[in-house]
Amino acid sequence: MSMPNIKSEPELRQDLIRICRMMSLKNYVAATDGNVTIRMGDRIIATPSGVNKGFLEADQLLVTDLDGQLVSGVGRPTTEIRIHLLVYQMRPEVQAVVHAHAPLATAFSIADILLPADLLPEVIMTLGAIPTTEYATPASEEGPEVIRPWVPSCDAMILKRHGTLTLGRDVYEAYNRLEKIEHLAAVALAAHSLGRSPRLSKAQVRRLAQIGVDSGYISPAAAQLACAGVKKSAGKPKKG
Ligand SMILES: [Zn+2]
Numbered sequence: 001m002s003m004p005n006i007k008s009e010p011e012l013r014q015d016l017i018r019i020c021r022m023m024s025l026k027n028y029v030a031a032t033d034g035n036v037t038i039r040m041g042d043r044i045i046a047t048p049s050g051v052n053k054g055f056l057e058a059d060q061l062l063v064t065d066l067d068g069q070l071v072s073g074v075g076r077p078t079t080e081i082r083i084h085l086l087v088y089q090m091r092p093e094v095q096a097v098v099h100a101h102a103p104l105a106t107a108f109s110i111a112d113i114l115l116p117a118d119l120l121p122e123v124i125m126t127l128g129a130i131p132t133t134e135y136a137t138p139a140s141e142e143g144p145e146v147i148r149p150w151v152p153s154c155d156a157m158i159l160k161r162h163g164t165l166t167l168g169r170d171v172y173e174a175y176n177r178l179e180k181i182e183h184l185a186a187v188a189l190a191a192h193s194l195g196r197s198p199r200l201s202k203a204q205v206r207r208l209a210q211i212g213v214d215s216g217y218i219s220p221a222a223a224q225l226a227c228a229g230v231k232k233s234a235g236k237p238k239k240g
Pocket residue numbers: 033034080099100101138162163
């Protein structure tokens with residue numbers, strides 16, 4: 001019988017720091033941008049506000065309750081913690097949330113172009129669909145509202161003119177989804193500049209989405225969204 005892999009708080013803090021350094025090295029965040037949280041039962045380990053992710057140390061991380069109230073640590077939790085809290089409230093199985101300001105993915109949202117998930121088979125299988133939310137003033141109470149329609153079905157989304165939001169069963173999964181998004185944005189841009197970027201056929205997308213569901217990578221709702229096309233649903237997302 002296999003034991004569930006439950007990590008200690010020091011181990012989770014170390015995981016979170018590793019992800020922050022990686023985000024910084026990969027240029028997914030600039031200066032003090034971005035934030036990462038890991039759920040620990042009824043507590044959340046969160047990056048503090050105003051610290052460059054490349055220089056963050058484990059003892060600077062904060063612990064809050066599920067309402068974002070500081071439980072331990074010195075400083076202010078990330079200003080965008082409301083977004084993280086809503087995710088944990090709506091998706092009890094999610095154990096980590098990664099928010100970055102990945103430049104290429106963000107540029108697509110400024111150009112008002114949905115990320116074309118149907119360029120790469122792997123993206124359909126592992127992410128399904130990547131919606132772009134409505135615009136919200138960063139760190140405002142609008143932040144959670146614009147993600148709310150997508151949280152029930154999607155593990156990866158673009159916050160318009162702002163950045164990426166990815167969810168995972170652990171922080172590595174959430175981070176990997178961020179890497180996938182920015183990689184897709186880079187490939188899409190390169191293919192576009194080469195002059196031809198044909199999409200996968202609807203039948204190919206259907207088949208890939210089914211594999212994604214069968215393999216446990218994506219939810220049936222995400223598969224449905226991938227097959228229907230995010231665009232069509234974007235006007236009236238399902239309320240969660
Ligand atoms: Zn942000």
